Amino acid sequence: MKPTRTLLSILLLLAIATGAYLLSSRYFRSEEVTRAEGRLSLYRSTVVAELNRFSHLTFVLSQDPIVIATAQGADTGTLDARLAEFAAEAGLDAIYLMTPEGLTISASNAGAEGSFVGQNYGFRPYFREALAGGQGRFYGIGATTGLPGYFIADPVIGADGTVQGVIAIKLDLSDLEQSWREGGEQVLLANADGVVLLASDPEWRYRTLAPLQAGQRAAIRDARQFSGQALDLLDWQSDGTGRARIGGDEVIHLTGHDLPHGWQLHYFASLGPVTTRSWLATVLALIIAGGIGVLVLLRRNRLIRAALNRSEAEEAALRLANDRLAVEIEDRRTAERRLERTRDELARASRLAALGEIAASVTHELGQPITAMRNHLAAAELGGGAGVLPNLTGLVERMEGITRQLKFFSSPGQDRLGPVDLRDAVQEALNLVAPNMDGVALDTDMPDRPVIVQGNKLRIEQVLTNILRNALDAMEGARDPALSVTLGSDGGTAWVETADRGHGLGEASLSDLTEPFVTSRASGQGMGLGLAISAGIVKEHHGVMRAWNRSGGGAVFRVEIPLAEPAQAAAE
DSSP states (O other): OOOHHHHHHHHHHHHHHHHHHHHHHHHHHHHHHHHHHHHHHHHHHHHHHHHHHTTTHHHHHTOHHHHHHHHHOOOOOHHHHHHHHHHHHHSEEEEEEETTTTTEEEEEETTTTTTTTTTTTSSSHHHHHHHSSSSSSEEEEOOOOOOOOEEEEEEEEEEESOOOEEEEEEEEEOOHHHHHTTOOOOOEEEEOOOOOOOOOGGGGGGSSSSOOOHHHHHHHHTTTTTOOOOOOOOOOEEOSSSEEEEETTTEEEEEOOOOOOGGGEEEEESHHHHHHHHHHHHHHHHHHHHOOOOOOOHHHHHHHHHHHHHHHHHHHHHHHHHHHHHHHHHHHHHHHHHHHHHHHHHHHHHHHHHHHHHHHOOOHHHHHHHHHHHHHHHHHHHHHSSTTTHHEEEEHHHHHHHHTTTTTSTTOSSSOOEEEEEEHHHHHHHHHGGGGGTTTTEEEOEEEOOOOOEEEEHHHHHHHHHHHHHHHHHHTOOSSEEEEEEEEETTEEEEEEEEESSSTTTTOHHHHTTTTTSSOOOSSOOOOOOHHHHHHHHHTOEEEEEEETTTTTTEEEEEEEEOOOOHHHHHH
């Protein structure tokens, strides 16, 4: 009898241990995946920002009179010095000018060892794309220096409309790798062919995630993209379910796809912490189970003793039952405390994921004005400073407004209010989103007289900019994108109404969309703070914000703010 009972006890403990390990492993793995998703989102936004940081520089340089004159045969000495100074200030590897045949005639490194002058880069894809009239982009190992870089090029157009040459820049992206290594992360960036361009582990660089086809190798060879590299397979395996094995270690694997050029960002997180915490949880479960078993045995023995001594044991059994109840209550309280700690850990993980999304959004929001500032500075350097200071002042004010977004919920209403002409606010918001309105038909309707409200001009512009950007995002991929903006007033209320031809609000309501961290965008494309902050700003101005689906497709957003009193309006 005893051996059988002992065997059953062992089997029960094994079942408890197995169940505890599987459940805790699943929970802790999901927690680690949440953290990894936040890190991946942050690194993706950093890569995109770095690739787009100088996206407008070559276009600005292509319009420079000295560049055009040099391309048409002028002396190269002046341009060599100008490009060298500009490359040093911007932190670029090189800036160089090529003829329509691909021959470099001027460069920032002219006269230095390994100069690009005299080299022909007509075989590079970025040169051919620029020569065809578009902007060329390419990542590869330098044919002259042997160092990798990201190349951006634009055509130099003469007064007769013909291509006189190609201006190009080379960027060093190795700082991204350095930041990954310093953070102790396992990250790699691969191009559309699956060739690893950047990696936290130098051994992974220029290896392939999958075997290359003969056509792919031929295209790489013709472009001299990875000269001298064998492009061997990376020692890794992915099951497509979020797990991978790399370098002999099993890891969590997440992939970011929404990058330029069809590139992919791969993030690997170790399963070691998951395993350790799962074993600890299993041991704790066994301890609890053992304690319960001991209690059960004690109870059985007490019942047997009570059966033998009925007269005295009934009172003793009652006292023991009370004692057992107290023990069980304490055990329950202990279990509840452990559960509360587990919930706190989950909440901290969720906050870390939200922090990754906030950092990604702030990086994206600041990227545009920073890039615009650099381009204005470039234009000032190359073409004179006239008209640049007002633009820079506006951009600085915009960046200050972006940084104040995250402070809104804790300290709203601290900005100074004054008379604001909504016509100016609408126009400024349209100017800020103008770079994103290519191909969008814009229709504006504003009165000739001022429409004055009492408020903060920058915060009102922030509301209108958020609404316009949401409208443009909603029309991404639309066949005939169109946007109308109408400003009017009636009955003591001023109103601004936008109507787009996007995907509309769907089943969501305005109250849903103005909830912080709630968004109708796809995962990883926004953190859902824009409309929440906008709604708060409108409420701060004693106004209301409305939204509804537009008949025929799209959405309509309407912002209503009380008109300023005559005395307030006169203060303007």
